[in-house]
Structures are given as structure tokens and as C-alpha cells.
Amino acid sequence: xxxxxxxxxxxxxxxxxxxxxxxxxxxxxxxxxxxxxxxxxxxxxxxxxxxxxxxxxxxxxxxxxxxxxxxxxxxxxxxxxxxxxxxxxxxxxxxxxxxxxxxxxxxxxxxxxxx
Amino acid sequence: xxxxxxxxxxxxxxxxxxxxxxxxxxxxxxxxxxxxxxxxxxxxxxxxxxxxxxxxxxxxxxxxxxxxxxxxxxxxxxxxxxxxxxxxxxxxxxxxxxxxxxxxxxxxxxx
Numbered sequence: 001x002x003x004x005x006x007x008x009x010x011x012x013x014x015x016x017x018x019x020x021x022x023x024x025x026x027x028x029x030x031x032x033x034x035x036x037x038x039x040x041x042x043x044x045x046x047x048x049x050x051x052x053x054x055x056x057x058x059x060x061x062x063x064x065x066x067x068x069x070x071x072x073x074x075x076x077x078x079x080x081x082x083x084x085x086x087x088x089x090x091x092x093x094x095x096x097x098x099x100x101x102x103x104x105x106x107x108x109x110x111x112x113x114x115x
Numbered sequence: 116x117x118x119x120x121x122x123x124x125x126x127x128x129x130x131x132x133x134x135x136x137x138x139x140x141x142x143x144x145x146x147x148x149x150x151x152x153x154x155x156x157x158x159x160x161x162x163x164x165x166x167x168x169x170x171x172x173x174x175x176x177x178x179x180x181x182x183x184x185x186x187x188x189x190x191x192x193x194x195x196x197x198x199x200x201x202x203x204x205x206x207x208x209x210x211x212x213x214x215x216x217x218x219x220x221x222x223x224x225x226x
Contacts, residue, residue: 033213033214035216040218041218042204042216042217042218042219043159043204043206043214043216043219045213045214045215045216048213050211056213059213091158091159093159099208099210099211099212100146100147100166100208100209100210100211101146101147101149101164101206101207101208101213101214102147102164102208104161104214106158106159106160107158108157108158109158
């Protein structure tokens with residue numbers, strides 16, 4: 001597609017349930033990023049994939065969060081045993097460069113609400 | 116670690132007023148600097164960037180100059196419009212590291 005596609009656009013889940021968020025990057029983009037946007041907290045980096053390299057997981061807030069990227073394309077962010085503080089908008093971005101912040105294209109995000 | 120600090124909002128201005136949104140950064144090396152904008156109901160978009168000291172990024176009437184001596188990248192526009200109402204994020208990135216964002220500044224422009 002022409003842009004970064006995220007699904008679902010909205011997700012309401014009960015506390016304690018697991019959720020999976022999907023990101024389809026722009027074809028050919030080697031770098032893929034996940035961010036979390038919470039009210040008053042700006043954009044918080046979660047995880048970064050670059051080509052076939054091991055992902056940079058330094059931003060994941062707890063071991064309940066994990067992500068994978070299959071075949072260098074689609075990525076899934078999984079949150080296990082969701083908590084109310086996980087409620088946020090989860091943004092995915094892809095880039096053809098993988099360095100110095102250039103060429104990022106962001107998706108519209110998944111709004112997660114944990115009740 | 117690297118960080119970005121930007122002025123807290125919300126900022127409310129009348130149409131045609133002058134806009135400044137302050138942004139300062141902390142970095143271990145020589146980062147590239149960015150301003151992103153998020154219009155209501157839309158995704159995050161790159162507004163402008165500067166990749167080295169003294170560079171000026173500009174777009175849609177907005178400008179920001181990379182000031183290494185003051186570690187700043189303040190966003191300015193001479194005459195804002197209602198359509199500029201949005202949330203603005205300052206960000207930086209060093210080699211092979213993801214973008215680091217500030218907390219965002221909400222701008223409301225009233226007619």
C-alpha cells in the first residue's frame with residue numbers, strides 16, 4: 001500500500017486479556033518502529049527492527065510486551081495480561097533508511113483501551 | 116541518554132499572531148533535529164528537519180534553526196492560521212537510533 005497500515009484502529013479489551021496489534025509497513029522499508037502515545041507523555045519509543053538485525057527492545061516497559069517482525073515486513077506487537085495503564089495509542093512507523101531519523105512514515109495508530 | 120524538552124501547552128493564539136514553540140535537547144553526539152505535527156484526527160507528519168548545526172528547516176511558513184551552542188531548535192511562524200491548530204512534537208535522532216520525541220505542544224488558533 002501507499003502508507004503504513006495499522007489494525008485494528010480501535011481496540012477495547014478487559015484487564016488481564018492479551019492483545020495483538022498489527023503493522024503493515026511500506027513495501028521495501030527496512031526499518032520498523034513501535035511507539036506509544038499516552039496523554040501528557042508524548043511519544044515513547046518501544047522497539048525498533050532494522051533488516052535482519054536483532055531488534056532494539058530497550059523501550060519495552062515490561063516483559064508483558066513483545067513484538068516480532070515476520071519476513072522483514074509485517075510486525076505484531078503483543079501485550080499480555082493487559083493493565084489499565086497500557087491504555088494508549090500505539091503508533092507504528094517505517095523508514096527506508098534505519099538511521100538518523102530520516103524518512104519515517106507513521107501509521108494512524110491503534111487506540112487501545114483497557115477496561 | 117538523549118532527550119528533548121519542549122514548552123508545555125496548550126498554546127492559544129489569535130489568527131495572524133507570531134508563534135514560537137521552544138525546544139531544547141540533550142544528546143551525546145551530533146543529532147538530526149525534527150519537528151512533527153499531528154493535526155486533529157490525523158497521523159503524525161514530518162513538518163521540517165535540520166541535520167547539522169546552523170541549518171534552517173522550513174515548511175508551510177514554519178521555520179526552525181539548529182543551534183548547537185544553545186542546544187535548541189525552536190519552531191517559529193510569523194502569522195498563524197486556524198488551520199495550524201495541531202499538536203507539535205520536537206524530536207531528535209543520532210546515527211542508527213530511533214527518534215526521541217518531546218511531550219508535544221498543543222496549539223489552538225482562534226479566528
